[in-house]
Amino acid sequence: MRIGVIECGVCGTDHDIAAGKYGKPPAGSDFLILGHENLGTVREVGPGVDGFAPGDLVVATVRRGCGLCRFCAANRSDCCETGLYTERGIIGAHGYIAEEYVERPEYLLHVPPALRPIAVLMEPLSVVEKAIETGQKVLDRREPTPGFPPQRPPTALVTGTGAIGMLASLVLSVRGYEVTAIDRHGDATLAARVLRRIGATHVDSSSGIDAIGTAHYDLIVEASGAITLDFQLVSRLAPNGVLVLTGIPDASAPPISVAGGALLRGMVLANQAIVGSVNANRTHFELGLNDLLRFEERWPGVTAELISQRRPLNEAPQVLGEHVGGAVKIVLTVSTLTPFSDLSPRR
Ligand SMILES: [Zn+2]
Ligand SMILES: [Zn+2]
Structure with missing residues (x-):
């Protein structure tokens, strides 16, 4: 063709x-x-x-x-x-x-x-769809608990408010997650405005991860490629939670020091997971197409912004x-x- x-x-x-x-x-x-x-x-x-x-x-x-x-x-x-x-x-x-x-x-x-x-957003959205599908599959290993419904909606943290982070915030919101998105900017940006409009919380974390308070999240979608932050995010996972990495770190960045014992111990004792996700296949483009329609229904015009x-x-x-x-x-x-x-x- x-x-x-x-x-x-x-x-x-x-x-x-x-x-x-x-x-x-x-x-x-x-x-x-x-x-x-x-x-x-x-x-x-x-x-x-x-x-x-x-x-x-x-x-x-x-x-x-x-x-x-x-x-x-x-x-x-x-x-x-x-x-x-x-x-x-x-x-x-x-x-x-x-x-x-x-x-x-x-x-x-x-x-x-x-x-x-x-529709020109479909390619970056496909990357987001794959990342969230991957994270959801890992979360789903918890399996349902018939007779004992969840006591709160699932929570998600998105790091970075570029196109990947913003599209992830939209997808997670239509999936029923309570979404918090962090970046290193104040509340006056386009991203912060769109997040407010979709009912998500925006936090300026330029002073560090503690800006989000003490919250822990079922699903964290990382879209910044910031290496130190990535390790800090593990400590923000809820029990059974999953951190999905989509940002591509600089392989030549100097080594950093991590309290590996505490980090791995915490992961084991709380069934937590870190998983990477890259690219997307045709099924993720199809998921994205459906979600673009859902975004327009729920928040008309917001995706175009x-x-x-x-x-x-x-x-x-x-x-x-x-x-x-x-x-x-x-x-x-x-x-x-x-x-x-x-x-x-x-x-
Ligand atoms: Zn791209
Ligand atoms: Zn191959």
């Missing part, structure tokens, strides 16, 4: 690639086309492709399997066992900041027109080279052939 690109979100991975810290061009190419957070429209459907037609809105997944392991064979390359996968716009495959791209239908998802204004700016493609070098304080998600408009105003908001 041939897809015309409408827009692409920019994240820390793109900044790292642009700065030369990460990323790899496809074999035989001396450059890499960036862009993995994408939204496009079908231009042409090849013979033998069912279910798609020109004009359909689509989002493409990012990782492509190694062709060797069982998970990649099952289109679950997020669990690849060889590490020989490629990722469009990141490692070994061109991305989506291009006029158009060609892709197989199993890597594309239909997007309803009503979600046009926010997470897109702080839309910038034209010719400003890509500036967007990739700068850090905009207070922005949650910056989106590059790749094609104006499908004007935003023609498609939104339609339900």
Whole structure:
């Protein structure tokens, strides 16, 4: 299938690639086309492709399997066992900041027109869906207690209020969690405002983790990659709780000192777990699509607020080279052939 690109979100991975810290061009190419957070429209459907037609809105997944392991064979390359996968716009495959791209239908998802204004968030949302699904599966080992219902709603702590942290706060809120999200900013930011609107609690933890008081949480979703904080978070888990790590720490960061005995002892005695989560497969994009619809029902317009700016493609070098304080998600408009105003908001 041939897809015309409408827009692409920019994240820390793109900044790292642009700065030369990460990323790899496809074999035989001396450059890499960036862009993995994408939204496009079908231009042409090849013979033998069912279910798609020109004009359909689509989002493409990012990782492509190694062709060797069982998970990649099952289109679950997020669990690849060889590490020989490629990722469009990141490692070994061109991305989506291009006029158009060609892709197989199993890597594309239909997007309803009503979600046009926010569907570019589906890729980061898929990462969040996988992380929360992973954490929930670990929590679910507790199993229900028939006749003894929970005495309080489940609680979640989210660290970081970038796109991953904010989307995690939205997902956990619609799942019935009482959500607290921490960052190193005051209450005047866009993130803090959105958190208030969805009924979550925002805490400025620039003075340290004790800013959240003495609370402990069933589920902690870490989206900051802050190494010292990650270890501190273990002490904030409730009994049977789980800490899901999604931030990618700097592997060359200097060693830190941790009271390992106390940390591991506490984990054993309270059945706690730390689990990492990366990337996502097609099922997580589908979960994200459903949740975008639920967000719109529950908090109309709030998800769109997470897109702080839309910038034209010719400003890509500036967007990739700068850090905009207070922005949650910056989106590059790749094609104006499908004007935003023609498609939104339609339900
Ligand atoms: Zn990204
Ligand atoms: Zn594989």
